[in-house]
Amino acid sequence: MSSQSPSALKGFRWLLIAIPVLLLFTVGVYLVWKTPPAQIPPHSSAPSTPSQPADLAPFGRLPDWSKLDRFQNTISKETFLNRLETVYTKDPSWKKWIAIDESANQAIIGNYQLVFSPQDRPAPGSLFNWKTRADLSGDRALPLEDLVIAIDPGHIGGDFAKIEEREHNQDGLTIREGTMTLKTALILKPLLEKLGASAILVRSKLEPVTKNRAQDFADPRLFYRTSEIRARANLVNQTIKPDLVICLHFNGTASKELTPDQHFHIILNGTYTEDELAHEDERFEMLQRLLSGTITEEIALAREVAASFNQSIKLPAYRYPDSARASQNLANHPNLWARNLLANRLYQCPVIFMEPYVMNSISFISRYKKNPGGIYQEYAQAVAEGVARYYSSK
Ligand SMILES: [Zn+2]
Known part of the structure; x- marks a missing residue:
């Protein structure tokens, strides 16, 4: 216990804090006054930093970049750039945020640095x-033994089909x-x-899986x-933790009329x-997908899944009319397209997103009227055979 009175001690402590603060402030004011205005950096040289106010996707969270630490020294520069340019992007706009530092053999992503490995190593x-x-x-005795596969039946259906704009009405028939x-999914x-x-x-x-409903948002989308x-x-990332997610969809056009089109892509x-x-x-x-x-x-x-579809169901390959958001650059395969969808981006494991049939086509509706179960069966069968x-295979 000190013998000094509490008030004298308080005053002394206050001075101890106030003097350095005052000094720092004076030096700071002097430096700001002396420094010439910063030059605006040229477009290409400075990727924007994560410390700038973040621009996020709807309901997105500010990422913790240190979570990429496990990928340090795991990927070569060549593989990194190859995946970035042939799969994940379609134009050089990525250079606004990602710079390659050749001398240090690393990628600079805002304030984060990812060091390349001389050779590719198995990704964690x-x-x-x-x-x-x-x-x-x-x-193993069976081809899919030891695998956890999540089946994601696209959209919600039932009473929600109308609000999610995934309902077609054709001569008294609602699909x-x-x-x-x-x-x-229940057959698969x-x-x-x-x-x-x-x-x-x-x-x-x-x-729905979410507890929210359309009325909770100004925009029901x-x-x-x-x-x-x-x-x-x-649910996928925290509970199921699968080895693969298969997203099941039926393609459809916005047209209210029946269309002659029929096609398939993944x-x-x-x-x-x-x-x-x-x-x-x-x-x-x-980057998390690219690196993993x-x-x-x-x-x-x-x-393999496309081969299985092309053998049994034989739908023509789809071509995107507007190619800004999609590119068919994957293994030069007519059925494989790359697109950034929320599901295939967020599920933290391999994801295949199925888009067979055109559900508002003349041929689909005519088959659906006779035997809808036959369509579900052949769809599920083709997926299962391709996956197996x-x-x-080795
Ligand atoms: Zn869909």
């Missing part, structure tokens, strides 16, 4: 360690995409289980496009546009 997993084909034991994807699940997988549905009812997909991503995550890269969370999520190497599994798997073929 994402948030969880999903298995690649090479990780599976060679002497709902989210209802059809769930029916297909036991098929995958028979092949040895543990198959889990991301949605098993004609109801935030309910079914954003809140719903983010809720599914939480979407893998990629082709981030400049506007998307401007969002700090999307930039981070793109999901694309290697996705391309090889999607090729991929994981049993």
Whole structure:
């Protein structure tokens, strides 16, 4: 205990704090006054820094860049640039945010530096360690043994189909995409289980996964496009932790009339546009996918699933009319397209996003009227066979 009175001690402590603060302030004012105005950097040289006010995707969170630390010294510069330029972007706009420092052999992403490895090394997993084909034991009895596969029936369907704009009405017939994807998923699940997988549905009812509803938002799209997909991503990444997610969809056109078109494609995550890269969370999520190497599994798997569809269902390959958001640059395969969708970006493991059929086409409606179950069956069968073929090949 000190013998000094408490008030004298207080005054002394106050001086101890106040003097250095005052000194620092004076020096600061002098420096600001003396420094010439900063020059505006040329466009190409300075990627914007994560410390600037962040621009985020709807409901996106400011990323923790240190989560990329596990990828330090795991990828070569060549592989990094190859994936960036052939899969994840379509134009050089990425250079606004990512610079390559040749002398230090690293990428500079805002304030974050990622050091390249001289050679590619096996990437550590994402948030969880999903298995690649090479990780599976060679002497398993069934092709999909040891695999956890999440089946994501696209959209919500049922009473929600109208508000999510996934409903077609044709001569008294109503078809709902989210209802059809769930029916297909319920056939696919036991098929995958028979092949040895543990198959889990991301949605098993004609109801949303999110607790939000359309009336919670001024723009109802935030309910079914954003809140719903983010809720599914939480379920996939935190609870199911699968080795693969299969997103089931039926394609459709905006036309109210029946169309003669019929086609098929598979979407893998990629082709981030400049506007998307401007969002700090999307930039981070793109890099997380790029570095964890999901694309290697996705391309090889999607090729097998496409082959299986082309053998049994034989739909023509789809071509995107507007190619700014999509690119067919994956393994030069007519059915494989890269697009940045919320689901295939957020699910932290390989994702294949199925888009077969045109559900408002003349031929689809005519088949649907006779036997809708036959469509779900052939769809599920083609997916299961393709997946099994991929994981049993060497
Ligand atoms: Zn869809």
